[in-house]
Amino acid sequence: MKIFREVTNKKEWEDFLSACGEKTFLQSWNWGDFQEKMGNKIWRLGLYNKRKELLYVFLVVKIAAKRGKFLLLQHCLSFPEELSDYLKQLAKQEGCSFIRVAPLLAKTEENIKAFKRLGFREAPMHASAYEATLKLDLDLPEEQLLANMRKTTRYLIRQAMKNTDIEVIKSDDVKDINLYQKLNEKVADHQKFTPFSLQFTRKEFEVFAKDNQALLFFSKYKGETAASALVIFWSGIAFYHQAALDPRYHKIPAAYLLQWEVIREAKSRNCKTYDFWGYVNPKKETNHPWSGPTLFKMGFGGKAYQYMETQDLPLSKKYWLTYFFEKARSKKRGL
Numbered sequence: 001m002k003i004f005r006e007v008t009n010k011k012e013w014e015d016f017l018s019a020c021g022e023k024t025f026l027q028s029w030n031w032g033d034f035q036e037k038m039g040n041k042i043w044r045l046g047l048y049n050k051r052k053e054l055l056y057v058f059l060v061v062k063i064a065a066k067r068g069k070f071l072l073l074q075h076c077l078s079f080p081e082e083l084s085d086y087l088k089q090l091a092k093q094e095g096c097s098f099i100r101v102a103p104l105l106a107k108t109e110e111n112i113k114a115f116k117r118l119g120f121r122e123a124p125m126h127a128s129a130y131e132a133t134l135k136l137d138l139d140l141p142e143e144q145l146l147a148n149m150r151k152t153t154r155y156l157i158r159q160a161m162k163n164t165d166i167e168v169i170k171s172d173d174v175k176d177i178n179l180y181q182k183l184n185e186k187v188a189d190h191q192k193f194t195p196f197s198l199q200f201t202r203k204e205f206e207v208f209a210k211d212n213q214a215l216l217f218f219s220k221y222k223g224e225t226a227a228s229a230l231v232i233f234w235s236g237i238a239f240y241h242q243a244a245l246d247p248r249y250h251k252i253p254a255a256y257l258l259q260w261e262v263i264r265e266a267k268s269r270n271c272k273t274y275d276f277w278g279y280v281n282p283k284k285e286t287n288h289p290w291s292g293p294t295l296f297k298m299g300f301g302g303k304a305y306q307y308m309e310t311q312d313l314p315l316s317k318k319y320w321l322t323y324f325f326e327k328a329r330s331k332k333r334g335l
Helices: 010-018 029-037 081-094 109-117 142-147 151-162 174-191 198-209 254-268 291-298 319-333
Strands: 003-006 041-048 054-065 068-074 098-102 132-137 166-171 214-221 224-234 237-245 273-275 303-306 311-314
Touching: 003 081, 010 029, 010 041, 010 054, 029 041, 029 054, 029 198, 041 081, 054 081, 068 081, 068 319, 081 098, 081 311, 132 291, 142 151, 142 254, 151 254, 166 254, 174 198, 174 214, 174 224, 174 237, 198 214, 198 224, 214 254, 224 254, 237 254, 254 273, 311 319
Parallel strands: 068 098, 237 273
Antiparallel strands: 003 041, 041 054, 054 068, 098 311, 132 273, 132 303, 166 214, 214 224, 224 237
16 A cells, blocks of 8 residues: 655655656755745655655645646656545645646656546646756766867867956855846846746755755856856756856857856766756757757757656646646747
């Protein structure tokens, strides 16, 4: 017999995830803390067998948006049938109109059919988590990593290293979030997208930085911030979670040197993998907003991974208000 109960011990949670291969920090204990700081209710669910052994963990977040309330699971590593039944009851108790799942499961016919059998349908938009990404194996010497890169990328890194006008600075000071956000908002205004809020970015950084799991990187050109990134280091993986490049410096290789310094930092922390956080096929989706950033990331090497699309389980008629609203918004954004 299997039972669900809330996991209250951080070490038990993190030790379980440490032993998993496929994972992202969206299932980490600290991401749950971050969600709570953002005002969201969370459940850290554990599925145990009769011997009280932990089989799976699931971070469940209640989102209370203007368009409706729903339960959200980002990058869960499994989705057993028992979980669907448990979440339906929880959603009813919390007044939610649907359940949204962005599973970190391979996009196979078997997995797609399994979700359909449970009543899920493809969501109108992704759940603030990628459905494909690039991952770089860091278990190689630096020279080999450079050799595996696109020729142009390697050249630009080396040119930036020689350029005394370019320097990369690392910071774990939360005050520097303001500097990052200033550039991020500038880029968002130029490229016409909505960035993460200052509150979101600051609280994310604060939560992970207290465990030495987050750093800000700034690439400066002649003293001016040209590029920046917020990187999460968790469970042997470095995640290139947020980044911005001043459009004035597109022809300066500041972002290339920044990326290389992030990779070097990840290796110094004994990370085995660098997750570039998000990927689209630039040949098939030439007009996608992520097409250009993906081409940049591909220059550093790595392997593409494809996961299932975000799935929704409608529980009431209110769901369709969300569905059509998000469908229109996704189309407007070109996603």
